[in-house]
Amino acid sequence: MNATENASAIKGGEFLIRDTPADSIFIPEEWNEEQLMIAQTCTEFLAQNVAPILDRIDQQEEGLMQHLMEQAGELGLLGISVPEEYGGFGKDFKTSMLVAEKLGAGNSFSVAFSAHTGIGTLPILYYGNDEQKAKYIPKLASGEWKGAYCLTEPGAGSDANSGRSRAKLSEDGKHYIINGQKMWITNAGFADVFTVFAKIDDDENLSAFIVEKGFEGLSLNPEEHKMGIKGSSTRQVFFNDCKVPVENLLSERGNGFKIAVNILNLGRIKLGGATLGAGKQIINFSVNYANEREQFGRPISKYGAIRYKLAEQVIKVYASESAIYRASQNMEEATEHMIAEGMDPIKAKLKGTEQYAIEAAIIKVDASETLDYVVDEGVQIYGGMGYSAEAPMDRAYRDSRINRIFEGTNEINRMLTVDMMLKRAMKGELNLMGPAEKVAKELMSIPDFGASEDETLFSKEKKYISGFKKAVLMVAGAAVQKLMMQLGKEQEVLMNLADMLIQLYVAESLQLRVEKLVAMKGEEASALQLDIMRVFINDAAEKIHKAGKEALNSFAEGDERRMMMMGLRRFTKTEDINTTAARRNIAAKVIEENKYPF
Numbered sequence: 001m002n003a004t005e006n007a008s009a010i011k012g013g014e015f016l017i018r019d020t021p022a023d024s025i026f027i028p029e030e031w032n033e034e035q036l037m038i039a040q041t042c043t044e045f046l047a048q049n050v051a052p053i054l055d056r057i058d059q060q061e062e063g064l065m066q067h068l069m070e071q072a073g074e075l076g077l078l079g080i081s082v083p084e085e086y087g088g089f090g091k092d093f094k095t096s097m098l099v100a101e102k103l104g105a106g107n108s109f110s111v112a113f114s115a116h117t118g119i120g121t122l123p124i125l126y127y128g129n130d131e132q133k134a135k136y137i138p139k140l141a142s143g144e145w146k147g148a149y150c151l152t153e154p155g156a157g158s159d160a161n162s163g164r165s166r167a168k169l170s171e172d173g174k175h176y177i178i179n180g181q182k183m184w185i186t187n188a189g190f191a192d193v194f195t196v197f198a199k200i201d202d203d204e205n206l207s208a209f210i211v212e213k214g215f216e217g218l219s220l221n222p223e224e225h226k227m228g229i230k231g232s233s234t235r236q237v238f239f240n241d242c243k244v245p246v247e248n249l250l251s252e253r254g255n256g257f258k259i260a261v262n263i264l265n266l267g268r269i270k271l272g273g274a275t276l277g278a279g280k281q282i283i284n285f286s287v288n289y290a291n292e293r294e295q296f297g298r299p300i301s302k303y304g305a306i307r308y309k310l311a312e313q314v315i316k317v318y319a320s321e322s323a324i325y326r327a328s329q330n331m332e333e334a335t336e337h338m339i340a341e342g343m344d345p346i347k348a349k350l351k352g353t354e355q356y357a358i359e360a361a362i363i364k365v366d367a368s369e370t371l372d373y374v375v376d377e378g379v380q381i382y383g384g385m386g387y388s389a390e391a392p393m394d395r396a397y398r399d400s401r402i403n404r405i406f407e408g409t410n411e412i413n414r415m416l417t418v419d420m421m422l423k424r425a426m427k428g429e430l431n432l433m434g435p436a437e438k439v440a441k442e443l444m445s446i447p448d449f450g451a452s453e454d455e456t457l458f459s460k461e462k463k464y465i466s467g468f469k470k471a472v473l474m475v476a477g478a479a480v481q482k483l484m485m486q487l488g489k490e491q492e493v494l495m496n497l498a499d500m501l502i503q504l505y506v507a508e509s510l511q512l513r514v515e516k517l518v519a520m521k522g523e524e525a526s527a528l529q530l531d532i533m534r535v536f537i538n539d540a541a542e543k544i545h546k547a548g549k550e551a552l553n554s555f556a557e558g559d560e561r562r563m564m565m566m567g568l569r570r571f572t573k574t575e576d577i578n579t580t581a582a583r584r585n586i587a588a589k590v591i592e593e594n595k596y597p598f
Contacts, residue, residue, distance in 0.1 A: 003066050010330070010358040013421050016469055017435045026094060026329035028321060029517055031091070033235040035095055041075060042102035050106045054395065057231035060223060065112050065231065066190045067145065073143020078102070078117055082125065083345075086137040093349075094325065101324075104277030107399050108231030108522065114274055115186040115232075118267050120147020122211060123195045126346050127251040129257050132210060135247035136193055137415035146190035150182040150211075151260055152235055158412045161206060161257045165198035165239065173245060175198070178217070178239040180195070186222055189233035196239070197256045201529045206256030208401055210248040214249035217242030228398030228482050231597075233596050243323075265353050265405045268360040271461050272324045275403050278396070279317045279367075279374045283596040285392050286378045287309060289385070291594055299423035300381075307587035309377045314586055316370045318529070323366060323509035327359040358420045359482035361413040368410060375400045394476050415491065422487075436477035439470045443567045444565075457523065462510045464537055464574050468504045468544050469572035475500065475548045477565060484505060486487055507540040528589055529598070531582035538574055545572040 010018055023193045033038070041217040049071055050057070056064060081096040091587025097119075104110050121140045124132055124147075139145040156163040157565055165180025179200050186193075194211040212220060221236035251259060287310055290301035302305045308364035337350030339345050352358070404410045425432040476497050483490055513535045518526045547567045552561055591598045 005011075010297060011429065012173040012330070013127050013358040013424055013430050015359075015508060016421070016472060016501070016582055016584050018042060019429060020508070020512060022101050022378055022512045023519065025326045025509075025511045025512050025516060027516050028325055029520065029532070035098055035593075036092075038080070038095060041079065044100055045075060045077065046103065046106045046109075047160045050109045054107060054231075058395070059354050060231060060233070065233065066260070068109055069112060069116060069146055072103075072113060074335060075139070077113075078121075078143050078156040079141030080117075082121070082137060082141040085139050086125075086133060088137075088140045091337065093352075097270065097324065097328045100270045101277040102541070104274030105281035106327075107278075107395060107493035109228045109276070110274055110476065111188055111232040111402075112228050114267075114270060115149065116147050119149035119263055120187060120191070120193070120494040123259055124249060124264060126262070126350055127208070127255070128210070131247070134248070136210065140193065142175070145192035148185055148186055148187040148192055148194050148237075149197040149263075150185050150188075153181060154183055158409060159199070160260055160410075162199060163199070167198040167200045167207065167209065169200070169243075169246070170243070171291075175243045176249065178209065178211070178242040178244055178248060180239050181237075182237040184224070185237050187233050188235035188237050189223060191233075194218075194237065195250065195349075196244075197260060198239075201255050205258075206260065207253050207327075208256040208259050209244050210250055211239075211242065211244055213292045215242055215244060226445050227401060229396070229402055230398075262350050262354055264407055265357045265360045268364035269324065269327060269353075271403060271407050272320070272360075272363035273328075275322050275367045275400075276317065276324060277290075277455050278400065279313070279320070279371045281395055282374050282378045282393075283310070283313050283317065283590070284351040285396070285530055286313060286374075286381045287590050287594055287596075288548075289382055289391075291591060293383075301587075301591045304584075306381060306466055307591070308583055309381055311583035311586040312589050313374045313377055313535055314590055314596065314598070315532050315583075316373055317596070318532050319365045319506050319510045320363075320370045322513040323359075323506045324363055326509045326512065327356055327363055330359065331356050358417055359505065361408075361420070362502050364407055365410045365413050366502050366506055368406075371400050371403060394405070411491075411495070411556065414502075415494045417498045417501055418476075418494045419488070422476075432473070432476075435469075436473045439473045439567075440477065441468070443474070443563055457518065457574040460513065460575065461533065461537055464541060465504070465508050465511060467571040467573070468540070470501045470505065471544055471568055472497070472504055474564060474567055474571070475551050479551060479561075490554070493551050493554055496547040496554075499547040503540040503543050510536055528586055531585050534577055535582050535586075536578050538577055538579060541572045541574045545569070548572070 002448050010020060040254055049068060066117040075100060076089050079088030080091050080099050084355050093237045100114065103113050124136050140147050151160055153163045155163065165178065167176040170177055179195065187367045190214050196209045196211045197206045198209065217240045219238045226234060245405065283583050287301065290306050290310065291299050293300050331352045335348045338351055340346035375396050379397055382391055384392050385391045388394060421430065423432040479487055479493055479497065487493065513525060514529045517529055543569060552564050552568065556564055
């Protein structure tokens with residue numbers, strides 16, 4: 001590959017087989033003044049309107065969430081990515097991701113916000129006709145109306161297309177009559193507009209409908225009692241001969257499953273942004289408490305065990321952030337390229353997102369599990385107070401858990417990551433075969449353990465990441481060859497491969513970010529980020545090796561297995577570094593600033 005090739009030409013999933021130049025990616029250190037002002041508006045909104053009343057929100061005080069949504073709408077926060085012609089700000093995708101991140105620290109409010117601006121608004125914006133968009137989008141962008149999304153059913157969760165809700169055209173041809181039941185519907189208690197999925201007659205695929213709260217035949221169950229996000233409205237929605245005007249069919253008949261899949265791709269990366277914002281807030285709580293809480297005569301932030309936790313929280317969040325905004329830039333550039341070629345802007349946004357569905361699934365898994373780690377360690381830093389409902393960790397711990405289930409469970413997303421990669425290869429969209437064969441030949445060669453003569457600041461890390469790619473290609477190639485059509489049933493192997501891909505993508509994203517940062521600010525000014533990168537890549541090597549080893553042990557045998565195990569060790573080998581010293585450096589900065597410092 002030509003390393004100077006424009007990043008927009010790198011397709012989704014190609015990170016496995018192609019290198020990305022560092023100067024082509026976007027890093028959060030590049031936010032412009034307007035974007036920083038929007039971020040500050042979000043932060044101030046939460047501080048002034050949400051944080052002081054979290055208990056009232058969790059008690060679902062009548063009308064409170066609706067009022068908060070309307071306040072957010074008055075500030076334009078509900079219409080950041082909505083075109084100006086429909087009352088929005090028309091900002092780019094990265095800016096909408098920044099808003100998702102900043103408002104992600106809003107606990108239950110962030111769930112209502114994300115559901116409204118994402119799955120509540122985007123199906124109509126992206127798939128509605130001109131009349132539908134003109135009628136609904138301005139009211140959704142302003143907050144006058146709130147949106148919800150009705151896909152999940154009691155017997156159809158991850159397998160969404162198996163839903164039993166049915167729609168039938170009325171005898172006079174003026175209405176679709178919908179019958180069915182939906183569950184776990186976010187914002188259902190106060191939504192004015194529902195995007196509802198049902199099959200028309202005996203269709204194989206779902207269709208989508210725009211259903212207003214006042215339509216005859218729509219009813220709601222009481223609020224669900226949940227482990228966390230207690231302030232978020234979650235109800236079952238029933239359709240009993242619900243009359244929906246034929247003009248409220250969204251897109252074409254049978255196109256509902258495609259709508260659902262594409263909106264979920266957006267939802268996954270947006271969820272990554274929201275969990276990033278929550279993670280940074282938890283780090284702030286953690287270090288604040290560690291600096292204030294004294295044991296044995298000094299603050300607990302002086303102790304190595306606590307410093308390890310603070311550093312590891314920061315390392316994981318900074319790495320996730322690197323992947324999130326790398327993928328956001330990819331989606332944005334793909335969209336802009338398609339628009340420049342004459343594609344309708346809305347269609348281009350959908351295609352741009354769809355192109356990076358693999359990366360969106362990776363980010364959803366990594367970011368949600370990063371937040372769970374950060375919150376869990378936050379509870380531990382607080383000690384006994386972490387278990388008390390009087391401290392913030394109680395709510396944060398419970399609220400975090402849903403993110404590994406939202407937008408497709410992490411297990412489903414792991415398997416989707418591998419499935420999409422292999423399907424693109426089968427279609428000829430990704431050339432995995434050539435690189436995999438090259439790695440297979442390399443296994444037979446004598447490894448080169450010599451130092452490079454032209455070693456640069458990042459040459460070691462680039463070599464490690466190149467090795468990680470070879471490890472994934474080797475294990476995946478062997479799995480496909482050995483298991484063939486049975487691979488789809490070997491879920492443990494698929495999970496191993498997904499874990500390898502996730503660690504690879506996040507590690508490379510982090511390395512590219514730090515490389516670009518050094519080019520902007522210099523090595524000395526980026527010393528802590530270099531520490532973060534080195535620790536993360538060191539740990540990623542161990543995780544990739546473990547996942548690869550488990551996969552190989554499950555299907556390979558004899559000399560073949562021994563040879564691949566040797567290759568796996570070679571491809572995941574890194575030089576020993578003092579991770580303790582690096583983590584101490586990172587922790588010292590967090591403790592000094594008493595907040596997430598990057």
